[in-house]
Amino acid sequence: MQNKIHIGSRQVILNYNKAYPKNRETLLGSESFKRFIGYFIHSVQEKSPKLYDYVTRHGKFTEDEATENFVTFLRILAIFKIEEIDSDYLTERELLLELLEEIYKEWRSLQRFGYMYSEKTPDFGINNLVQKDSSLNDLILRTYRLFEEKVQGRPNLVYRQVQAGTNACFSVHKAKEFTKPDQYKKLEDIPIIDTVMLRTPMILHPKSSKRTGMFTEIDQNPLNTFRFEKDDWFCFPMKVGKLLCFVYFNSKYTATALSLANLFELATREEAKEKPDLIVLYGNEDNKNETTFYHDTENDIWVGSISDHPRVEYFGYMKKMALTLHNLAMMSQGWLPIHGAFVNITLKDGRTKGIMLMGDSGAGKSESIEALKVVGKDIIKDIDVVFDDMGTIHIENGVPYGQGTEIGAFIRLDDLDPGTPYRDMDRSVFMAPENPNSRMIVPAAPYRMVVSNHKIDLFAYANNYTDEYGLKELEVEEVKETCKQGKRMALGTTQEVGISTTYFANPFGPMQQQDVCEPLIDEVFQSLKDNGVFVGEIYTHLGFDKMNRHGLHEAATELLEFIRKD
Structure with a gap:
């Protein structure tokens, strides 16, 4: 990583402190540009033998020689008029134009990131980072257009302001003060x-689009055997609910890790000096192909480890490991984790209700909320999202309150109303939109709202496997048993197919420590009953025909009627 440019795993990482091209001359003359052209020439041999033959002059040059020759040609082309240049590359203008286009496409097909050290830059501020990154984007775009227009012999008539530089950039610092136990130093x-x-919109194409396997507890701290090259790792410090979580990630997963910024609150530099409650090692090169966690009881730190493997490039691994550690930590404090969705609905006449829906992946929690937005568009004033996937219920002074964990939502595109992804796309990260189980990560709520207490007026289990419609209030004990059974019709979001059951519909903490979770369930459901909360089931029908949204419409309509009641 201390190299000026790192190319691998279909991504590029640029270290702005070591190599930053201020103009076209330094860009084309840089070692980083030469490395990329060499990378392209090697890759094009299989994809386009015609272009490979052209750039190597039909095998006259080796790949290294072709790289040197073509880079030199581009430096000359940037300065002189094309009529003043004597080069074999100009004998076939159409092939040259095609080659330039393919080089530009290859660059933009990579996941591209830049970073710089904030403490090594005098008077560093966000403007330094944004200005550097934006200037690079403009420089690459103008350079490509210069070459294209010179070779084709005329200006372009249509210009597209694409993201020609990076997909994202970030600044880092070295921690000079660490209040961590010695073994974490x-x-x-x-x-x-x-x-x-x-x-944004940031469009990523990970190798994997599904989570498999389970998170299992081990009796040894993964830190004891954790080996790493410090120049190949970064730390993303974030808040999961009220807990501080440090995600240490292998740089080959930079795209996945930076996407966390749309889902979790980034911790401040001051907060990052504190002892973390949770630690995630993402891309751990332990050759185990495991997803495991450990509770360091002496220091009260939950540590999760995700082995380096192509399958873990799916964002769900990082997200769910952090949530699993959070849930285990909160259960030890007497808070009950809820796998579901919780929103505060405010109608135009001022009435407000807190709606909490619970269910495992694919049950229809988020989809029901989206359908509610549609059926209530004329009478709903605001919908404030407390959580879209994972939250908690805790009891204060005998009253059950809900809190969230994430400031965003990680949503299946197929499960949304067709227009929804486009409504929020300008702020979103898209994961493999061309594949089944494609996802988007979109900001949903400010952090202050997520970690505030919110009153619960309705608690319903999202049932996607029963051939019923609407919303039904049931006896609290019956709903409690349904929730503990955690039944659903799996829709392919994980490795499961057909009807499945998961303890408390939550394989991210409660399932691993059922003995801890069981008394919390009893306590919370008794509190819901004592406080007169509506407890029942909502029938989404997604397990029968997920393309037919009639069931969701019926459920949302009855949900809206509940909200309108005094």
Whole structure:
């Protein structure tokens, strides 16, 4: 990573402190540009033998020689008029134009990131980072257009302001003060992210689009055997609910890790000096292909480890490991984790209700809320999202309150109303939109709202497997048993197919420690009953025909009627 440019795993990482092209001359003359052209020439041999033959002059040059020759040609082309240049590359203008286009496409097909050290830049501020990154974007765009227009012999008639530089950039610092226990001191060498800029919509193409396997508890701290090259790792410090979580990630997963900025609150530099409650090692090169966690009871730190493997490039691994650790930590404090969605609905006449829906992946929690937005568009004033996937219920002075964990939502595109992804796309990160189980990560709520207490007026289990419609109030004991059984019709969001059951519909903490969770369930459901909360089931029908949204419409309509009641 201390190299000026790192190319691998279909991504590029630029170290702005070591190599930053201020103009076209330094860009084309840089070692980083030469490395990329060499990378392209090697990759084009299989994809386009015609272009490979052209750039190597039909095998006259080796790849290294072709790289040197073509880079030299581009430097000359940037300065002189094309009529003043004597080069074999100009004998076939159409092939040259095609080659330039393919080089530009190859660059933009990579996941591209830039970073800089904030403490090494005098008077560093977000403007330094944004200005550097934006100037690079403009420089690459103008350079490509210059070459294209010179070779084709005329200006372009249509210009597209695409993201020609990076997909995202970030600044880091080295932690000089660490209030961590001694056995965690080696992590001090890993730079900590303090600022992130995403160029949205950010479209990523991870190798995996599904989570498999389970998170299992082990009896040894993964830190004991954690080996790393400090220049290949970064730390993303974030708030999961009220807990501080340090995600240490292998740089090959930078795209996935930076996407966390749309889902969790980034911790401040001051907060990052504190002892974390949770630690995630993402891309751990332990050759185990495991997803495990450990509770360091002496220091009260929950540590999760995700082995380096192509399958874990799916964002769900990082997200769910952090949530699993959070849920385990909160259960130890007497808070009950809820796998579901919780929103505060405010009608135009001023009435407000807190709606909490619970269910495992694919049950229809988020989809029901989206359908509610549609059916209530004329009478709903505001919908404030407390959580879209994972939250908690805790009891204060005999009253049950809900809190959230995330400031965003990680949503299946197929499960949304067709227009929804486009409504929020300007702020979103899209994951493999061309594949089944494609997802988007979109900001949903400010952090202050997520970690505030919110009153619960309705608690319903999202049932996608029963051939019923609407919303039904049931006996609290019956709903409690339904929730503990955690039944659903799996829709392919994980490795499961057909009807499945998961303890308390939550494989992210409660399932692993059922003995801890069981008394919390009894306490919370008794509190819901004592406080007169509506407890029942909402029938989404998604397990029968997820393309037919009639069931969701019926459920949302009855949900709206409940909200309108005094």
